[in-house]
Amino acid sequence: MEPFLQPLRDLPPRARRWSLVLVLLCGALLGLFVLRTFASPLYRQYQLDFGAAQWIEPAEFAPVAYFRREIFLNAEPEQAWLEAAATDSFKIIINDTTVGTETNLKMRVAQIYDVKRFLKPGTNVIAISVVRNSYPGSAQLLVCGGFKEPGGNTGSFISDEQWRVTPRTGIVQGTEEWVSPLVQEQVWPNARRATIMEHPVYITWVERNPLLLRLPPSGKWIRAENASREATFSASINAERARPETWIQVASSGSLDLLVNGKLITGVASSPLKEPKTPSLPRLTSEPSEKEKTEMTTQPPAIVRPPQNLKPPPTPRPSASPSPASSPSATAAPAHSESIPELMATSSQKPTLDAYDISYWIKKGPNTIVATVRNTQGPARFLATGFMVRKDGNIQQFETNSDWRVSDQQGAQKQHAVEAGSNGSAPWGYLTQQLHSPVNLSDFDVVAKPVAVILLTIIGTIALWLLASRFVAAKTHEALRYALARDALFHAPITVGLLFLLLPRYDFRFPIDWPFQPKFVVLAIVALLGVRLLHFLPRRRITANLSAQIIYCWQ
Amino acid sequence: MNIGKRVELWAGVGASIWAAHWLLFVGSFLVFSSAILKWLNFPFSHHPRGLQLPLLRNIELLPHLSLLSYGVLGVCVLATGLALLWRSDTFLAVAAAILIAFWAAAPCQIAFQQPALIRRLNAETQDLPMIRGFAKSYLPVNYGPAEEYSKHFELDTVWDRFVAAYSFLGLGWYCFGIGSLLIATYSIGRLPGERGTTALALGGIPIGVLIIFLTPPLMGQHYFISACTAQARGNNEKAITSYRKAMWWDRWRRQDINIYATIGDLERLSGSGEDSPERHISRAQELKEAREYESAVFELSRAVAWGGAVAIASRCESARTRVDFGIALYNGGGIGAAVTQWQQALIEDPVQQQGLAFLIARGNYDLGRYQASLDALNGILKASGDKPLLANAYSLAGDCYTKLGRDTDARRSYNLSLKEDILVNFWAMSALTGN
Numbered sequence: 010m011e012p013f014l015q016p017l018r019d020l021p022p023r024a025r026r027w028s029l030v031l032v033l034l035c036g037a038l039l040g041l042f043v044l045r046t047f048a049s050p051l052y053r054q055y056q057l058d059f060g061a062a063q064w065i066e067p068a069e070f071a072p073v074a075y076f077r078r079e080i081f082l083n084a085e086p087e088q089a090w091l092e093a094a095a096t097d098s099f100k101i102i103i104n105d106t107t108v109g110t111e112t113n114l115k116m117r118v119a120q121i122y123d124v125k126r127f128l129k130p131g132t133n134v135i136a137i138s139v140v141r142n143s144y145p146g147s148a149q150l151l152v153c154g155g156f157k158e159p160g161g162n163t164g165s166f167i168s169d170e171q172w173r174v175t176p177r178t179g180i181v182q183g184t185e186e187w188v189s190p191l192v193q194e195q196v197w198p199n200a201r202r203a204t205i206m207e208h209p210v211y212i213t214w215v216e217r218n219p220l221l222l223r224l225p226p227s228g229k230w231i232r233a234e235n236a237s238r239e240a241t242f243s244a245s246i247n248a249e250r251a252r253p254e255t256w257i258q259v260a261s262s263g264s265l266d267l268l269v270n271g272k273l274i275t276g277v278a279s280s281p282l283k284e285p286k287t288p289s290l291p292r293l294t295s296e297p298s299e300k301e302k303t304e305m306t307t308q309p310p311a312i313v314r315p316p317q318n319l320k321p322p323p324t325p326r327p328s329a330s331p332s333p334a335s336s337p338s339a340t341a342a343p344a345h346s347e348s349i350p351e352l353m354a355t356s357s358q359k360p361t362l363d364a365y366d367i368s369y370w371i372k373k374g375p376n377t378i379v380a381t382v383r384n385t386q387g388p389a390r391f392l393a394t395g396f397m398v399r400k401d402g403n404i405q406q407f408e409t410n411s412d413w414r415v416s417d418q419q420g421a422q423k424q425h426a427v428e429a430g431s432n433g434s435a436p437w438g439y440l441t442q443q444l445h446s447p448v449n450l451s452d453f454d455v456v457a458k459p460v461a462v463i464l465l466t467i468i469g470t471i472a473l474w475l476l477a478s479r480f481v482a483a484k485t486h487e488a489l490r491y492a493l494a495r496d497a498l499f500h501a502p503i504t505v506g507l508l509f510l511l512l513p514r515y516d517f518r519f520p521i522d523w524p525f526q527p528k529f530v531v532l533a534i535v536a537l538l539g540v541r542l543l544h545f546l547p548r549r550r551i552t553a554n555l556s557a558q559i560i561y562c563w564q
Numbered sequence: 565m566n567i568g569k570r571v572e573l574w575a576g577v578g579a580s581i582w583a584a585h586w587l588l589f590v591g592s593f594l595v596f597s598s599a600i601l602k603w604l605n606f607p608f609s610h611h612p613r614g615l616q617l618p619l620l621r622n623i624e625l626l627p628h629l630s631l632l633s634y635g636v637l638g639v640c641v642l643a644t645g646l647a648l649l650w651r652s653d654t655f656l657a658v659a660a661a662i663l664i665a666f667w668a669a670a671p672c673q674i675a676f677q678q679p680a681l682i683r684r685l686n687a688e689t690q691d692l693p694m695i696r697g698f699a700k701s702y703l704p705v706n707y708g709p710a711e712e713y714s715k716h717f718e719l720d721t722v723w724d725r726f727v728a729a730y731s732f733l734g735l736g737w738y739c740f741g742i743g744s745l746l747i748a749t750y751s752i753g754r755l756p757g758e759r760g761t762t763a764l765a766l767g768g769i770p771i772g773v774l775i776i777f778l779t780p781p782l783m784g785q786h787y788f789i790s791a792c793t794a795q796a797r798g799n800n801e802k803a804i805t806s807y808r809k810a811m812w813w814d815r816w817r818r819q820d821i822n823i824y825a826t827i828g829d830l831e832r833l834s835g836s837g838e839d840s841p842e843r844h845i846s847r848a849q850e851l852k853e854a855r856e857y858e859s860a861v862f863e864l865s866r867a868v869a870w871g872g873a874v875a876i877a878s879r880c881e882s883a884r885t886r887v888d889f890g891i892a893l894y895n896g897g898g899i900g901a902a903v904t905q906w907q908q909a910l911i912e913d914p915v916q917q918q919g920l921a922f923l924i925a926r927g928n929y930d931l932g933r934y935q936a937s938l939d940a941l942n943g944i945l946k947a948s949g950d951k952p953l954l955a956n957a958y959s960l961a962g963d964c965y966t967k968l969g970r971d972t973d974a975r976r977s978y979n980l981s982l983k984e985d986i987l988v989n990f991w992a993m994s995a996l997t998g999n
Contacts, residue, residue, distance in 0.1 A: 239833045241798035264829070266796030276792045381798045383833055385850070416798065448720070450789050452782065455723045 016478070016489040024490075028497030035500035036470030038507040039533055040463030045525035048462045049454070050369060052446070053254065054214035054520035057092045057119050059153040062167035064203035064210070066147040071176030074148035075187050077136040078172045079194060082158060086125045087439045089156035090222035094119035094212040096141040096149045102188045103127035103135050115143040116517055117151075119212040123222050123442040128156065135166075136188040149203045151212075157225065159433075173197035211518045217444045218256055220396065220404070221364050226433060228258075228394035228408035231426035236388035237417040238263075241381045242426060244413045248397060251373045257395035260360040260440050263384025265391070270377055272370045274447040275363070362392070362440040365447050371397070390429055392440075473537070474500070481544040492544065499540040503533055587750035588656075594743025595642050595663060599635030601736030603670070607688035608695070608919065608950035614638065614736045619666075619673075622680050625915050625947055634666055638740060641666075642747070654762070657751035661766040663744035665773040670737055672777035675722075675729035679816045682725060683880075684915055685732050686717055691919040695953060722781045725816065784814025788823075800830045811873070818873040821881045825849045841867040841874045848881070857889035883913035887920065894927065903927035922953070925960055934964040955985035959992045966995070 017025055045051060067074045091108070093101060098112035106127055111118040127133075139148035152168035173194050178187035185191045233240040248255070259267055259275075267274040370376075382389035394408040414423040433439045449455060474496055482492040510529055513519035582589070599614040604623075606612075612627035614635025630636070645659025674681055717728040752763045791806030807827050811818045828846025831837035848863035864885065867878040890905035906920045906927065925940035937960070944957045958981035965974035974995075981992035 239798070239800075266792070268793065268796045271793070273789070273792050273796055276796060379797060381796050383829060385829065385832060450720055450785070450792060452722045452785055455721055 016475075016493055019490045020493060024494050028494055031497045031500045031504065032471055032474050033467060035504040035507075035537070036467035037463060038504055038511075039470060039530075039537075040466030042507060042510075042525060042530050042533065043466050044459050044462045045522070046527055046530050048458055051522040051525065052216055053218070053366060053368075053522060054216055055218055056214055056520075057094065057121055057153075057212065057219060059092060059094070059151055060167065062151050062153040063169050064149050064151050064205055065168045065170065065172055065174070065200035066149045066203040067174045067176055068198055068201050069176065071147050072141040072145075073139070074150070074174050074176055075136065075138050075178050076150050076152075076168075076172050076174045076200060077134060077187070077192075077194065077197070078152075078166065079190070080128075080133050080135065080156075080164070080166055082128055082130055082133060082156065082164075083162065084130050084158050084160070085438075086128050086156040087159055087433050088222075088226055089123070089125040089128050089154070090121060090219075091124045091135070091154035092119070092121045092152065092219070093137060094151040095137070095139040096146065097139075097143050098141075099137055099139045099150065101135070101137050104129060104133055104190070105186070105188055113213060113517075117149075117210065117212040119151075119215060121215055121217055121219050121222060124154070125156070125439060126441050132190050134188060134190045134192075147203070149205070150200075155223070168200075170199055170202060172200040174200040213517050214520050217364070218254075218366075221256060221258065221444075222442060224396065224404075224406070226394070226439060227406065228392045228432045229410050230390045230392045230429045230431070230434065231409045231411070231413055231415070232388050232390045232429045233415045233417055234424060234427050235417070238385060238387065238389055239381070239383045239417060240389040240391070241379060241416050242391050242409070242413050243377060243379045243415075243423070244407075244409075245375045245377055246397070246407050247375055248371050248373055250400060252368050252371055253400075254398040255366070255368045255371045255395065256364055257367050257378070257393060258362045258364045258442065259380065260362045260392045261380070261382040261384075262360065262387060262390040263382050266381045267365075268377075268379040269367045269370045270372060272447075273450065274365050274367060274370075275445065276448055276450075359437050360440060362394075362442045363445045364442060365445055367395075367447065388429075392432060394432065470500075470537075477541050477544075481541070485544065495544065496541065499543065500537070502540065503537050506536070507533060585750070587746045587753075591743040591746030591750060592642060592646065594739040595638055595747070596743075598736040598740035598743065599639050601739055602734040603634060603736040603740075604674075604685075605732050605734045606685065606949065607692045608948050608953050609684075609688060610947065610949040611734060614740065617670075619669075622678055622915075634670060634740070635736070638663055638666055645747075645751075653751055653754040653756065656747065657755055657762065657766055658769075660744055660748035660751050661769040663740070664748060665770040667737070667741040667744050668770045669773050669777060671726060671729045671733060672774065674732070675725040676777055676781045677815060679819045680876075680915065682719070682729055682816075683819075686719065686728065688919065690716070692950070692953075695919045695922050719816075722778070722785050725781070781814045781816065784810045784812075784817050786810075787813060788817060795826070795830070800834050804830055819877045819880070821845060821849075821877045824867075824874060824877060841870040841878070845874075845878060845881070848878075848885070852885050852888070855892065857885055857892070860885050861889070880913050883909040886912070890923070894923075899927050899930050903931065921947075922957065922960075925957070929960060929964060929967075932967075934967045937961075937964045951984045955981045955989050955992065957981075958984060959989070959995065962992065962995055 017029075020028065065076070091101065091103075093099060093111075094117050095111075096117055097114055098110070098118060100110040101108040101122065103124055104127055108122050108124055108127055109120060111120045135152075135154075137150060137152070139150050141148040150168055150172075152166070152172075154167075155163065155165040157163045175187075175197050231242060257267075257269070257274075259265060266276045378393070380391055380393065382391050384390075392409055395406070397405045397407070399405055409426070411425050411428050413426040415426040416423045474493070478489060478492040478496045481487075481496065482489040485492070510524045513523050514521060601614060602611040603614050603617045604612050609625070610627055612623055615629050615633050616627035617623060617634050618630040619632045619634060619637060641659050641662050645656040648655035674685075717731075718724045719728060748766075752759055752766075755762050787806045787810035791803045791810060794800075794806055795803035804827050807817075807823050811820075811823060817823055824842045824845040825848075826846075828837075828840070828842035828844070828849075831840060831843055832846060837843055844863045844867040848860040848867070851857075851860035851863060861882050864878045864882040868875045868882070886905045886909035890902040890909070893899075893905060894902035903924055906924050910920050910924070921940050921943045925937045925944065928934070928937035928940060941957050941961045941964070945954065945961075948954055948957070958977045962974045962977035962981065965971070965977055978992040978996045982989055982996070
């Protein structure tokens with residue numbers, strides 16, 4: 010090692026310092042790219058497709074606008090989704106229940122929501138308030154949504170001039186809230202098509218693959234033949250390549266531990282359900298005063314404020330447990346005579362369909378999915394549905410069915426699972442879909458792997474620098490220190506290029522993982538190798554002078 | 565020699581001494597001053613100083629001077645190093661290495677050796693919005709914009725806990741570290757002979773300390789991951805064994821109620837451990853989720869009877885359950901019963917549930933027990949270092965005095981409230997102006 014590093018000592022101190030800084034910086038940046046591209050990729054982001062929807066705005070200039078639209082459903086939908094984009098910030102309220110809010114100043118924020126639990130048979134009000142703070146201009150909105158009813162009827166809605174919009178609500182005291190279905194929509198002005206100067210119109214990226222909500226619900230509830238309370242379900246899915254984009258949505262009747270190729274995706278011990286939660290804020294329950302009612306009608310969205318100096322009901326209830334009224338979500342103790350679906354429906358909370366991006370753990374060939382469900386109050390049931398994006402862009406779906414294998418705690422013998430109804434069947438019906446991140450319990454993944462990848466890349470870059478310089482010095486019969494200094498300089502354009510590549514990460518027009526693509530890493534490595542050909546350019550006087558000038562400048 | 569020349573001479577001597585030893589002077593100043601600076605930033609408790617942060621045991625509710633504290637030991641080590649400097653420079657280098665070891669040990673000890681402390685810090689962070697929000701919802705005139713506290717820590721991995729502990733460290737710790745590094749640089753520069761070898765050898769002291777601190781939690785984490793994986797594969801026996809190994813290695817896991825509950829669930833499904841503390845905890849969790857709080861507390865009391873680490877974890881969980889129970893009772897109108905539950909929670913876990921004192925004071929005020937409310941508020945005023953919380957406590961005390969007819973005391977309390985928080989303290993302002 011000593012003779013290998015000796016030429017570094019021959020360099021003038023300033024040249025040595027700057028050479029090392031350049032090479033180390035280049036190595037560290039390249040290490041970051043290698044890490045984020047191959048070893049620890051960032052999460053994916055998606056651009057929403059709004060189809061034929063139009064940007065709409067109030068007829069008159071209004072930076073704050075309240076949009077609404079009524080849709081009619083014959084039955085509770087089995088699938089319903091809503092995509093929205095707006096200037097700066099928006100809040101979506103469906104049937105008086107807040108679906109979600111998004112805020113990001115100076116941008117057109119976007120999001121997609123699963124709204125099936127907010128919709129009901131009959132007239133439904135979709136109300137969206139948009140506030141534009143960043144620069145002059147009216148609040149603008151873009152909406153696209155769809156739903157599917159049990160009979161197979163499908164419907165869709167998009168933002169257009171049929172939407173109603175007003176910059177003020179509650180003009181008359183005592184009228185209904187602006188989100189109420191009782192509001193006379195006819196008296197509200199129509200929205201108009203927005204005039205947008207910028208082309209193309211960029212909206213922010215979202216973290217949820219829209220296909221999770223747009224694809225029709227699938228999958229069967231499966232259980233063990235003996236309806237045991239604990240069961241381990243397993244299946245294998247084939248992938249035509251390593252790390253294709255793969256999503257899985259899972260639901261279970263009890264606690265769930267999920268493994269994909271041995272990697273823990275979700276686990277009971279790390280589940281937030283078991284985390285000690287901050288107790289909710291005790292709130293005073295009271296009727297708002299007339300004054301506050303007035304405030305509510307003039308200041309949407311309404312904020313219910315307790316009246317001044319109001320005390321809670323003064324009659325303490327020394328009951329052992331809180332009254333049912335105070336705990337509406339309290340669950341009753343299950344009766345033993347109930348049927349299994351009823352028992353499950355009453356003994357545990359309604360499960361949700363939790364979506365995980367498992368792309369990173371999928372390898373080429375067969376991939377094993379193992380899920381263990383434990384339910385202390387009923388049979389262990391499991392539902393999974395997912396998809397994998399193929400090379401050609403098509404979707405390969407997979408789901409739980411009787412082909413899955415199941416084993417219980419005692420019996421190692423695996424049997425075929427028994428189907429216990431399809432997605433949407435009793436007792437839970439169609440489940441609410443939620444986005445989750447796989448758990449990461451490994452300090453190796455969090456700390457050691459990134460450090461190791463970056464360090465190894467730095468070491469590789471330095472080794473390449475020393476070797477290439479030696480080779481060049483031998484070939485060109487010049488002093489090694491000249492070759493070292495010149496070669497270190499060649500790292501500068503690569504470093505600058507990589508730094509420029511990082512910039513789109515902070516530009517909302519690009520997804521967050523855009524800079525970290527294999528082609529950029531390969532390009533950087535090829536450039537790092539190729540740039541060394543400059544050593545062998547025809548040696549004229551100017552080249553020799555350049556070497557001397559470099560050394561002189563760094564001295 | 566006139567005075568001017570004498571001053572010039574002394575200034576020259578002073579400048580040359582400063583130029584030669586400025587690293588030592590600045591470093592020593594930083595280390596000495598760190599003893600009286602704050603080392604830990606609690607969300608609303610008093611922030612302990614270097615002299616008050618004990619090295620080996622947990623910090624108490626009200627921090628006080630400890631002889632075995634980071635501040636005292638740091639000062640002693642540095643003073644010894646400086647005193648022995650005339651004999652050999654190596655002594656100062658050794659002292660610097662020990663100081664760096666202390667500096668590195670502080671976050672590790674909080675993260676890995678004192679689970680109660682990191683839990684307390686985390687709990688206070690999570691309770692802060694509730695406590696302040698509770699005060700804000702008291703009077704509509706004090707209802708400002710919703711406060712957002714983004715500080716939420718994931719404590720799943722060793723790294724997560726280290727980051728959480730690090731984020732609570734205060735100015736004293738930073739001064740201590742910078743001072744130690746400056747002294748180390750100075751002393752290494754003066755070492756005779758092979759400096760590199762000696763520096764490497766001395767670097768072994770902090771590295772050794774880090775290894776001692778890191779090995780148990782890393783082993784614990786390894787077994788925890790094994791347990792989770794075995795559990796996901798349906799191998800309950802192996803999962804329980806691995807969970808127990810994780811708890812043996814890692815103090816944090818030993819006081820993690822979730823692991824006990826998970827073991828209890830697994831035992832229940834396997835039909836083993838009929839009367840184990842884990843079964844009681846598992847049952848208690850289930851009852852708590854079903855909002856049968858009293859039964860949950862009873863099950864936890866049976867787990868407490870087993871003693872040891874499980875008793876500590878169960879007692880904390882029992883206190884948390886009582887807090888939830890009290891809130892449910894309060895929401896249902898049972899304020900008196902709620903206050904009783906909160907008081908019992910405070911008795912069971914006086915350190916972790918300190919924020920409860922505000923709820924108790926408020927509950928007593930609602931019940932018309934103004935003197936009891938004032939007593940509870942006194943506890944907050946002694947133990948809290950959070951200005952908005954203190955302002956609210958003074959305002960509530962002012963309300964109590966008003967109800968008791970002690971207008972002078974009430975006025976004094978409102979003024980003290982304004983002194984703590986004058987910017988958006990509408991509560992005290994409106995009370996003083998009579999609105």
